[in-house]
Amino acid sequence: MVDIRDVPEAHIDRALELAYLAFHDRPEKEGRERHHTLLRHCARLGAYDGDALVGFMAAHDFRLSVPGADLPCPGLTFVCVAPTHRRRGVLTALMGEQLRRTADAGSPIAALWASESAIYGRFGYGAATQGTTIEIDSSRPLALRIDPDPRPLRLVDPQDALAVIGPYHEAARAVRSGRPTRDADRWSESWLSEQDDTDEELGPPRVIVLGNRGERIAGYVLYRTKHENDGGPARSPGLVRVDELEADTPAVAAALWNCMAALDLTGKVSAWGRPQDDPLLQFAADRDQVRVTSQFPALWLRLVDVRAALTRRSWAAPVEVVLEVADVRLPANAGRFRLKAGPGGATYERAAAAADLELDVRDLAACYLGGTRIAELVAAGLAAERTPGAAAALDAALLTPLLPHTADEF
Missing domain, CATH: 3.40.630.30 (Gcn5-related N-acetyltransferase (GNAT))
Incomplete structure (x- = not known):
């Protein structure tokens, strides 16, 4: 069983050695110094097996532009696990603690760039930009x-x-x-x-x-x-x-x-x-x-607090739909909710009515910035449209004049 705790500044070199081991990297002195400086300015979370650092992640203190708003959004980086501790729940423990801390800090979203696309969907992250x-x-x-x-x-x-x-x-x-x-x-x-x-x-x-x-x-x-x-x-x-x-x-x-x-x-x-x-x-x-x-x-997004994320962005057109959202990592997000949104704002409250759309939180994250259409997810079998026209109505409300995009890899 590993212990998840903050990584002190004195352990940054150990964290870098673990990251270089995991990513098969060996930067020159100047590159290593830049990485050291970067991690000093990040929040750092580690998985310790006794005194050994066997898992690590850091988070930039970012704000992210979303439609009509600018939201606090930790940017995860240097996510790695020692080869000796793979498939032992280390990454799951790190990601769980990071999500808990993000929620406690009042950040409705989190983001990362994925070194392997297959990894982060199971933690609720969806590819929000291309x-x-x-x-x-x-x-x-x-x-x-x-x-x-x-x-x-x-x-x-x-x-x-x-x-x-x-x-x-x-x-x-x-x-x-x-x-x-x-x-x-x-x-x-x-x-x-x-x-x-x-x-x-x-x-x-x-x-x-x-x-x-x-x-x-x-x-x-x-x-x-x-x-x-x-x-x-x-x-x-x-x-x-x-x-x-x-x-x-x-x-x-x-x-x-x-x-x-x-x-x-x-x-x-x-x-x-x-x-x-x-x-x-x-x-x-x-x-x-x-x-x-x-x-x-490109940018992978996690809706940590779905209600806050949806009610703090702007909307292009009126929409009223009942969403049934699955979220195995953050149960507070899971269930049936009525989204009523438009140019004047949005509300998002639990509902007893039948769902118009059913989807996983990772797929809602992919659509959140306007880069993926709900209708595409329905066509791919990743979301279920229970009320005809619900996907088109939500897509019209999520629409943005320009597609979301970033080249800020971190």
Whole structure:
């Protein structure tokens, strides 16, 4: 039987060794120092077998943008179990304690990125956003169906980048759901770090903004570059990796994408984790030049307090349905509830009436931000529609102007 308790700062190195063992990783000194700093700022929970740390998880103190609101949302990271203690209930014990603490803290939701998609559904997490990887063949000019914004582009000094793009990013969080907060440490240690943890050959971050000097910027792109060697004596055209691109309008986005595709000595632009409804996929004139190379579940969400989560978000249309929700981990969420919601707010109370829809809490979480339709779950046999039209009515109420999305992997 393991003991679940807080991990003191003195045990952070032990926690990192366990994580590196579980994830088959061995970062260099600089990467390890960044991880150590990150964990100092996280809540840390461990599973101890005697004095040995055999399970670990940490949680960022985030807020997450949801439709019409910004909610406290711990972001789980470094979730790992020693190979000697797998299949002995260690992860279940850690996740159970984490859910209890989240509920006690008054956070209605929790989130994570899953290293293995098969793991977290059984703890009530659903894939609430999807990521898309886009590649541009930039060996030729980018063909566009719209005219790029003609205002000037300018390169921002990395030391000034946070002051310039930080406020823009914070404002953008309210426009598209699913985005966690970024404090100054997260900006500097991740997005604007000189060294990229995933590819040591990538250069430092560069930031280009669009807009006239003295005015609010209309968009920005954060990117890194590297040369690619084809194995021969000459180097092949390099790579531009777009880490983030935000824009007020499609024309601004077109100008920024055009800039990335026109960088000298490069032949490919790769943008990981773009939203599924990225306007580039519509205004690109040649879809052989602009291709989607992968799609994947991104942010996984857990509704820790279903009532609070549903009543604190906004709703696009009126709906009244009785939901029968299954939740084996948090029984307070389980049962039959009447959801009455609309642009003026929502109520969610226990009901005796027959259910209009039956679904698991993980599937309700997947739909919560507007990224998955209830009707899709019904069609897949994952939810049961007992009253015809109930799924369509709830989907209309959950609808958001933009699909939820985040590239903030943690």
